[in-house]
Amino acid sequence: MLRRAAWCGLLVALWEAASRLGPWPPWILPGPSQVAISLYELAREGSLAGNVARSIGRLGAGYGLALLIGVPLGLLIGRSRLAEEVVGTPVLGLQSLPSICWLPVAMLWFGLSEGAILFVVVMGSALSVALASQAGVRSLNPLWIRAARTLGARGVGLYTSVLLPASLPSLLSGAKLGWTFAWRSLMAAELLYVSGGLGQLLHAGRELNDVARVFAVMTLILAIGLATEKLAFAPLERRIHARFGMDRE
Amino acid sequence: MSAIPSTAARQSALEVPAPVILSLQGVGRAFSNGRDRNVAVEDVSLDIQQGEFLCVIGPSGCGKSTLLNLMAGLERPDRGQVLVRGEPVRGPGPDRAVMFQEHALFPWRTVAGNVSYPLEQLGWKRERIAQRVEELLRLVHLARFAKSNVHELSGGMRQRVALARALAGDPDILLMDEPFAALDAQTREVLLMELQRLWQSSGKTVVFVTHNVREAVVLGTKVALMATRPGRIQRVLQVDLPRPRSVEDRDVTLVAASMNQHLKAEIERVLREELGDDYRAPEGRLVRPAGGPLGSGI
Numbered sequence: 001m002l003r004r005a006a007w008c009g010l011l012v013a014l015w016e017a018a019s020r021l022g023p024w025p026p027w028i029l030p031g032p033s034q035v036a037i038s039l040y041e042l043a044r045e046g047s048l049a050g051n052v053a054r055s056i057g058r059l060g061a062g063y064g065l066a067l068l069i070g071v072p073l074g075l076l077i078g079r080s081r082l083a084e085e086v087v088g089t090p091v092l093g094l095q096s097l098p099s100i101c102w103l104p105v106a107m108l109w110f111g112l113s114e115g116a117i118l119f120v121v122v123m124g125s126a127l128s129v130a131l132a133s134q135a136g137v138r139s140l141n142p143l144w145i146r147a148a149r150t151l152g153a154r155g156v157g158l159y160t161s162v163l164l165p166a167s168l169p170s171l172l173s174g175a176k177l178g179w180t181f182a183w184r185s186l187m188a189a190e191l192l193y194v195s196g197g198l199g200q201l202l203h204a205g206r207e208l209n210d211v212a213r214v215f216a217v218m219t220l221i222l223a224i225g226l227a228t229e230k231l232a233f234a235p236l237e238r239r240i241h242a243r244f245g246m247d248r249e
Numbered sequence: 250m251s252a253i254p255s256t257a258a259r260q261s262a263l264e265v266p267a268p269v270i271l272s273l274q275g276v277g278r279a280f281s282n283g284r285d286r287n288v289a290v291e292d293v294s295l296d297i298q299q300g301e302f303l304c305v306i307g308p309s310g311c312g313k314s315t316l317l318n319l320m321a322g323l324e325r326p327d328r329g330q331v332l333v334r335g336e337p338v339r340g341p342g343p344d345r346a347v348m349f350q351e352h353a354l355f356p357w358r359t360v361a362g363n364v365s366y367p368l369e370q371l372g373w374k375r376e377r378i379a380q381r382v383e384e385l386l387r388l389v390h391l392a393r394f395a396k397s398n399v400h401e402l403s404g405g406m407r408q409r410v411a412l413a414r415a416l417a418g419d420p421d422i423l424l425m426d427e428p429f430a431a432l433d434a435q436t437r438e439v440l441l442m443e444l445q446r447l448w449q450s451s452g453k454t455v456v457f458v459t460h461n462v463r464e465a466v467v468l469g470t471k472v473a474l475m476a477t478r479p480g481r482i483q484r485v486l487q488v489d490l491p492r493p494r495s496v497e498d499r500d501v502t503l504v505a506a507s508m509n510q511h512l513k514a515e516i517e518r519v520l521r522e523e524l525g526d527d528y529r530a531p532e533g534r535l536v537r538p539a540g541g542p543l544g545s546g547i
């Protein structure tokens with residue numbers, strides 16, 4: 001932990017040095033000190049908090065929807081032959097489509113609205129969540145299902161009391177994957193489609209020719225991603241792995 | 250009548266026989282993969298009385314698990330029928346609990362959570378479940394581990410939890426598929442004792458599948474010997490030794506030895522069929538036809 005912090009500090013120092021001592025003018029490669037100042041200015045202008053909240057709100061809605069669609073869909077195609085044959089291949093195919101490709105269609109369908117961005121985020125994330133859930137259900141120990149049946153589980157109860165909790169480890173990795181996809185799709189959509197959010201701040205920084213500002217927003221995007229991983233997913237993962245007795249290696 | 254004391258046989262002549270709780274009538278089950286048809290169980294007819302401890306023994310692959318799964322309702326018979334108290338079995342039910350060779354516990358639940366699972370399925374109230382779970386965990390000497398995770402327990406402890414879970418809904422019939430096969434000898438010995446004690450005090454009907462002859466003799470009131478391919482019951486022997494029995498008991502050893510002869514004959518027959526001319530019986534252990542003094546056949 002300490003070693004890692006030291007290494008990060010060293011990287012930041014190197015960055016600063018490269019910015020100051022390099023053969024390029026500092027506005028091409030602003031150092032961390034300039035980026036920090038830029039970030040501070042952004043915050044003082046008052047647009048930062050609103051845009052961050054906007055992006056996170058969109059992410060929350062889109063990602064939440066993606067989980068609500070993806071998990072049941074994955075459980076279904078993992079369990080039922082028929083469902084697998086009917087929707088398995090389309091899901092697999094569509095999942096390989098970069099989610100930003102949905103933006104033009106989304107704009108035609110939903111107009112220049114929040115709906116369009118939400119749609120892109122959901123399409124970018126729900127299918128990968130579904131595929132991970134499917135893989136999770138497929139790899140379950142069939143003995144659990146047999147045991148549950150002899151212990152009185154039936155129908156939907158079998159799903160909620162065995163299939164769902166038993167696939168928790170793979171559902172979690174699916175959820176993580178889905179989150180990164182949702183985050184990327186959102187940033188791409190916001191960059192292309194001007195209506196607030198961090199992506200738009202990034203875009204605005206470019207229009208102003210202000211590399212420090214672009215870097216500042218990028219740092220923020222990075223920090224949000226990292227914080228989600230460390231504060232939300234990592235503890236959840238630790239708990240699930242401890243419960244299941246899985247080593248982290 | 251050499252090895253088995255026949256006092257119990259005399260006693261049972263005086264008693265009213267217990268009612269038949271589980272009955273297999275001409276049951277058959279085959280699996281087909283591609284062209285091959287593998288008859289796992291053929292034409293098995295068997296009546297199991299209430300309170301009986303029936304051990305089913307036979308070489309690996311002879312159809313023991315299939316037979317047990319048919320009783321559990323996890324498999325459907327192709328032919329014949331499985332009756333519980335005269336009613337055909339249509340699937341798993343709370344009157345029949347199953348224990349598998351691998352513990353089949355749910356790793357996402359704690360020990361107590363595993364034991365409470367069947368009670369939740371029955372729709373019991375929270376407090377009643379908690380009370381019952383505590384009672385069950387005491388019964389299998391695991392009260393201290395109620396909050397532990399499954400992976401923190403030893404193999405023997407896991408099977409105890411599985412036993413507590415199986416007993417939770419108070420089933421009339423306990424179906425056990427080689428539950429102690431993966432345990433070390435000492436742990437198994439202890440569990441064999443406890444299972445006898447539990448069975449004696451509960452009056453439950455147990456069907457216990459094993460490939461270990463001594464285990465069968467220690468546990469069973471009756472031992473059914475299975476033959477391979479097609480899987481069928483060759484004969485059912487009664488064991489009338491006093492309880493509690495231990496694997497080390499002289500009488501157990503004697504009875505087990507004579508049963509072993511039977512099984513060896515069967516295994517050699519199968520090997521001969523499978524390997525054809527390549528197989529030669531080991532010196533001095535020639536196959537001999539089923540028969541001889543093995544106890545009071547029924």
Ligand SMILES: Nc1ncnc2c1ncn2[C@@H]1O[C@H](COP(=O)(O)OP(=O)(O)O)[C@@H](O)[C@H]1O
Nearest residue numbers: 280281287289308309310311312313314315316
């Ligand atoms: N689900 C199944 N599909 C195909 N074959 C099976 C299945 N279950 C059992 N068998 C076959 O039936 C035979 C008996 O198996 P089993 O009942 O597991 O024997 P045992 O428990 O005595 O080892 C074996 O030849 C096995 O390969």
Ligand SMILES: [Mg+2]
Nearest residue numbers: 313314315426
């Ligand atoms: Mg078996």
